[in-house]
Amino acid sequence: MTKNIMIVGVGGQGTLLTSRIIGKAALAEGCDVKISEVHGMAQRGGSVVTFVRFGEAVSEPVVEEGQADVVIAFERLEALRYAHFLKKDGVLIVNDCRIDPMTVVIGAKEYPENILDDLKKDHAVYAIDGQKIALELGNSKVLNSVVLGFAAAFIGFDKQVWLDTVADTVPQKTIEINQKAFTLGYETNR
Numbered sequence: 761m762t763k764n765i766m767i768v769g770v771g772g773q774g775t776l777l778t779s780r781i782i783g784k785a786a787l788a789e790g791c792d793v794k795i796s797e798v799h800g801m802a803q804r805g806g807s808v809v810t811f812v813r814f815g816e817a818v819s820e821p822v823v824e825e826g827q828a829d830v831v832i833a834f835e836r837l838e839a840l841r842y843a844h845f846l847k848k849d850g851v852l853i854v855n856d857c858r859i860d861p862m863t864v865v866i867g868a869k870e871y872p873e874n875i876l877d878d879l880k881k882d883h884a885v886y887a888i889d890g891q892k893i894a895l896e897l898g899n900s901k902v903l904n905s906v907v908l909g910f911a912a913a914f915i916g917f918d919k920q921v922w923l924d925t926v927a928d929t930v931p932q933k934t935i936e937i938n939q940k941a942f943t944l945g946y947e948t949n950r
Contacts, residue, residue: 762815764823765915768842769808769834770859774904777929778832779810781908785917785925786814796821806861807838830914834890834907835859836875843879852883853911855890855903886910886949893944902934902941909945919946 765782769775779795786793791814798809811823828846832853833839839854846852854876863869872878879885890906905926912922923939930938 762813762818763915764828764830764847765812765814766823766828766831766842766845767810767812767834768831768838769855769904770838771806771808773808773834773855774901775808775810775834778904778908779812781922781925781929782812782915783814784929785915785921786812788921788925789917791815792818794818794821807841809842830911832907832911834904837861837871839879839885840872840875843883846883850884851914852879852885853907853914854879854885854887855907856887857889857891886914888945888948890945893948894941897937897941897944899937899941902938905930905938905941906945909942909947910949912942912946913949919943922946 767775767778776797783793783795793814796811811821813821823845825845826847829850831842831846834855835857836854839852843852860871864871876885876887888910890903893906894900894903922942926938926942927935
């Protein structure tokens with residue numbers, strides 16, 4: 761059976777690194793893995809989307825609408841924007857933070873209110889304040905590791921596989937803090 765994961769966020773939040781960690785963890789568990797990255801306007805704070813599919817035999821990298829087992833969103837509006845990719849019994853992991861898109865910054869649109877409450881009407885939503893945990897660790901750049909740790913319960917694999925994969929994927933000087941961030945997120949969902 762193939763597991764379909766979608767990771768969405770804003771440029772600079774670690775969406776691409778997160779997809780690589782998930783893919784490597786699945787490879788370490790002997791799965792066939794396909795990853796697809798859609799960068800968009802990532803370097804200007806725009807939306808970034810990645811797909812990770814793994815299982816016994818995976819033929820294509822893209823997750824179709826209504827087929828994601830897990831959507832990991834690093835920002836609330838991104839969760840709202842991509843929730844339709846979830847399958848009926850899928851789960852939506854949301855980093856509970858707000859990053860205003862350019863249309864909101866210039867006053868052309870308003871940021872929607874009550875996003876999490878609205879999403880909970882139709883989806884299984886699990887929220888975490890990953891930014892707060894990352895800041896408590898002293899490094900906002902490990903937000904993605906916090907959220908990934910939280911999401912790991914819905915993806916699978918042993919905790920040690922995740923920690924080893926984090927160590928094999930992040931820059932060497934950041935291994936310890938990324939593993940701590942992952943562990944704090946992981947323990948938040950236990």
